[in-house]
Amino acid sequence: MKIVLMGYMASGKSTVGKLLARQLGTGFIDLDDFIEAHEKKSIKTIFLEKGEIYFRKLEHEMLSKVLDENPSIVLSTGGGTPCYGNNMQTILEKADHSIYLQLSIPELVDRISKEKEQRPLVRNIADADLPEFIGKHLFERIPYYSLATHVLDCSRKDVETVVKEIGELL
Numbered sequence: 785m786k787i788v789l790m791g792y793m794a795s796g797k798s799t800v801g802k803l804l805a806r807q808l809g810t811g812f813i814d815l816d817d818f819i820e821a822h823e824k825k826s827i828k829t830i831f832l833e834k835g836e837i838y839f840r841k842l843e844h845e846m847l848s849k850v851l852d853e854n855p856s857i858v859l860s861t862g863g864g865t866p867c868y869g870n871n872m873q874t875i876l877e878k879a880d881h882s883i884y885l886q887l888s889i890p891e892l893v894d895r896i897s898k899e900k901e902q903r904p905l906v907r908n909i910a911d912a913d914l915p916e917f918i919g920k921h922l923f924e925r926i927p928y929y930s931l932a933t934h935v936l937d938c939s940r941k942d943v944e945t946v947v948k949e950i951g952e953l954l
Contacts, residue, residue, distance in 0.1 A: 791885035794895035797860035805858040851878035884932040
């Protein structure tokens with residue numbers, strides 16, 4: 785079974801994915817980590833050296849590769865992955881389940897503000913401006929996220945509860 789997790793940054797895709805894969809007895813891949821290992825460079829460095837267009841093409845290739853080469857996998861995508869090129873179509877065609885881990889803007893603000901240094905996209909945004917930034921970003925991305933085969937409200941839920949609820953969807 786191929787399961788793709790998607791959602792905004794800090795929505796818990798990797799944390800949930802690792803636990804879900806362990807419970808299902810299958811492999812787990814974080815797409816960003818997979819790309820970094822393939823390129824032997826950080827995502828940030830790829831963006832700086834080769835630009836976003838190169839990165840998005842590479843991201844699409846790696847997404848297809850992971851889904852083609854793994855008969856059973858839990859894959860967590862980058863927050864923007866479903867929103868570029870034909871990525872959402874690829875996910876819907878090649879995965880058995882795609883799951884949007886949905887969180888409220890206040891919860892995302894709370895999580896992101898605690899880890900801004902590890903998040904280049906928001907590192908230089910004042911905490912007071914995070915709700916507006918995230919709200920605008922989500923407004924652009926929700927049309928893609930909502931195409932997932934499952935939309936799971938993760939608000940005020942711990943990782944174990946989210947994984948349990950995903951198990952019930954499968």
